[in-house]
Amino acid sequence: MTEGEIELQKIDDCRWRLPKSAKPGMRVPGIIYANEKLLKDILQDKAVEQVANVAFLPGIVTASLAMPDIHWGYGFPIGGVAATDPARGGVISPGGVGFDINCGIRLLRTNLSFDDIKERQEELVYALFSGVPSGIGSKGDIRISAREEKELLVKGAGWAVSRGWGIEEDLEYTEEHGAIQGADPDMVSERAYTRGKAQSGTLGSGNHFIEVQVIDQLYDSWACDELELDLGQVTIMIHSGSRGLGYQVCEDYVRQMLSCSQKYNINVPDRQLACAPVDSPEGKAYLAAMRCAANYAWANRQCLMHLVRLVFEKVFRTSWQKLGISLIYDVAHNIAKIEKHEVNGELKRLCVHRKGATRAFAPGHPDLPEKYKLIGQPVIIPGDMGRNSYLLTGTEKAMQETFGTTCHGAGRVKSRSAAMRSIDREILLKELESKGIIVKASGRGTLVEEAPQAYKDVNDVVDVVHRAGISKRVCRMRPVGVIKG
Amino acid sequence: MGNGNYELLDHTADVAILVRAKSLEELFVNTASAMFEIVADPHLDKQGQRVTASVAQSASGREELLVNWLNELLFLSASQEAVFRDFKIIGLDGSSLRAEAFGLPFSSCEMHIEIKAATFHELSISEEGEAWQAKVVFDV
Numbered sequence A: 001m002t003e004g005e006i007e008l009q010k011i012d013d014c015r016w017r018l019p020k021s022a023k024p025g026m027r028v029p030g031i032i033y034a035n036e037k038l039l040k041d042i043l044q045d046k047a048v049e050q051v052a053n054v055a056f057l058p059g060i061v062t063a064s065l066a067m068p069d070i071h072w073g074y075g076f077p078i079g080g081v082a083a084t085d086p087a088r089g090g091v092i093s094p095g096g097v098g099f100d101i102n103c104g105i106r107l108l109r110t111n112l113s114f115d116d117i118k119e120r121q122e123e124l125v126y127a128l129f130s131g132v133p134s135g136i137g138s139k140g141d142i143r144i145s146a147r148e149e150k151e152l153l154v155k156g157a158g159w160a161v162s163r164g165w166g167i168e169e170d171l172e173y174t175e176e177h178g179a180i181q182g183a184d185p186d187m188v189s190e191r192a193y194t195r196g197k198a199q200s201g202t203l204g205s206g207n208h209f210i211e212v213q214v215i216d217q218l219y220d221s222w223a224c225d226e227l228e229l230d231l232g233q234v235t236i237m238i239h240s241g242s243r244g245l246g247y248q249v250c251e252d253y254v255r256q257m258l259s260c261s262q263k264y265n266i267n268v269p270d271r272q273l274a275c276a277p278v279d280s281p282e283g284k285a286y287l288a289a290m291r292c293a294a295n296y297a298w299a300n301r302q303c304l305m306h307l308v309r310l311v312f313e314k315v316f317r318t319s320w321q322k323l324g325i326s327l328i329y330d331v332a333h334n335i336a337k338i339e340k341h342e343v344n345g346e347l348k349r350l351c352v353h354r355k356g357a358t359r360a361f362a363p364g365h366p367d368l369p370e371k372y373k374l375i376g377q378p379v380i381i382p383g384d385m386g387r388n389s390y391l392l393t394g395t396e397k398a399m400q401e402t403f404g405t406t407c408h409g410a411g412r413v414k415s416r417s418a419a420m421r422s423i424d425r426e427i428l429l430k431e432l433e434s435k436g437i438i439v440k441a442s443g444r445g446t447l448v449e450e451a452p453q454a455y456k457d458v459n460d461v462v463d464v465v466h467r468a469g470i471s472k473r474v475c476r477m478r479p480v481g482v483i484k485g
Numbered sequence B: 001m002g003n004g005n006y007e008l009l010d011h012t013a014d015v016a017i018l019v020r021a022k023s024l025e026e027l028f029v030n031t032a033s034a035m036f037e038i039v040a041d042p043h044l045d046k047q048g049q050r051v052t053a054s055v056a057q058s059a060s061g062r063e064e065l066l067v068n069w070l071n072e073l074l075f076l077s078a079s080q081e082a083v084f085r086d087f088k089i090i091g092l093d094g095s096s097l098r099a100e101a102f103g104l105p106f107s108s109c110e111m112h113i114e115i116k117a118a119t120f121h122e123l124s125i126s127e128e129g130e131a132w133q134a135k136v137v138f139d140v
Helices: A036-042 A047-054 A114-131 A146-155 A157-162 A168-172 A190-196 A221-226 A243-257 A281-316 A396-401 A416-422 A425-434 A458-468 B024-039 B062-080
Strands: A009-012 A015-018 A030-033 A064-074 A076-084 A104-113 A209-218 A233-240 A326-332 A334-343 A346-355 A378-381 A389-394 A438-441 A471-484 B006-009 B015-021 B040-042 B051-058 B082-092 B096-105 B109-111 B124-128 B131-139
Touching (some): A015 A047, A030 A047, A036 A064, A036 A458, A047 A076, A064 A458, A104 A378, A114 A209, A114 A233, A114 A281, A114 A471, A157 A281, A168 A326, A190 A243, A190 B062, A243 A281, A281 A326, A378 A458, A389 A458, A425 A438, B006 B024, B015 B024, B024 B040, B024 B062, B024 B124, B024 B131, B040 B082, B051 B082, B062 B096
Parallel strands (some): A030 A064, A438 A471
Antiparallel strands (some): A015 A030, A064 A076, A076 A346, A334 A346, B040 B109, B051 B096
């Protein structure tokens, strides 16, 4: 299988190797998780070349990894994973995290069944659309002082809970308890503060969404029991990130790190991969600022969940507690984290970049909440708005092969401009309606650009990670109501 | 597609544009115009208070300068809640730029999609006589 000059070697039905010899300068090979069908799409754009480019990063260990939802991004491919070893000059790259730092997803359970909502589906979607600020330039009702903003960047979702927007239990079921340690607000520029102002509790634009879903397939009944999930049950998914604050943090540090290549003698084939050693002053400063943006995103999703709870209370005229709206889990998609992983039998401190990829820790991992110690970390995989989404769990195999990582979604296959050219908005809305899906979108272009036809089939993506053993299917959901930014 | 000065290129996840102009100054103006055309359209029936912003940027080369210019405009757009439509270049060489941008508040525009940033990925500026061309990939 080739992409231009690059030759991929088939390892098995789910794995392909991009040899180190594919591009002079690669320090490690690339490994792409895909089946033959997905690989055909992957080879259509420049994603494989980006897997090769990531393999240039100083200190990268084992391989430049790509999940089956991989597609062409900027710098890193989306769906790219790279771990670097700081003890061996390993670098951190803001391009390996992206502009939307801690873009991520949370999944909520309810004790409602589809029968409880089917008569009020439309009312619910419209209430969510008016109750949750979305779209470009949208502002929330949350106004905070400069001092409190700094507190938010350190405490993350915990800050929102301390204001009464959620409960302690929500933090238990959020990656890093909703606040990664080591965030230093002094490393965040005034410009980033300005850009993120008044955006807490707003959904954003593009592929960000809130979706009301119904569980339509169980794969692992034991895990479903542990997670208190059953067929026909209503779940809610919230996808958002760090808004303007995160974009500005990324931009500030990409700009700063452009000069690091000369200082640290780093040679990467794409300027968007600009990086600095993890333990250098520049690397430490970025990590401290990135953690602030990650915490901002967790606070934001916590605020969004609070707004969703309020909307459900209003529509169903009872408290969210009585509706059983509780958090299953919240995971980051775009983040770099210092984690311990075994490499060639040796436990190492690594900097794991996940750019459009999800942490998928195995059962027993110390970072998991007590409740998930036996089943492993819940992994939430949104599909497109017309097809399914999945709940998976992390596995030991992911710890061994992918630094405890799996896919993050369906992955785009069609460009936004191609989607705009080929998809009619009205026909799309009718198609979705005929499937029982009601959609409301803020931006004029968003709906068409995010149409199901623009995405790979998430069922194929999940099939690969399940068969490769880097995560395990638990249950599947189908959408019934979607609001888009 | 576009206003005649630019075309949208296929890029799977993000938005890539190819912009044409007759000079470097015009290239900077046309690229900024294209970026804000992707973001929003003005409501023809709803004109708000005109917003003005000043930009001063420097960089190690003209490509980096182009990205800095676009990202500065995105920052100003977000912080002033405005979509910029017109640009006046006061001074431009290969490493520094001074300009003014004029626009309309968000409330006077129909918003399409948020651009998070201009990136360095596949960034290029080329010239052949009086024909200038730039390629920029945006994160959306």
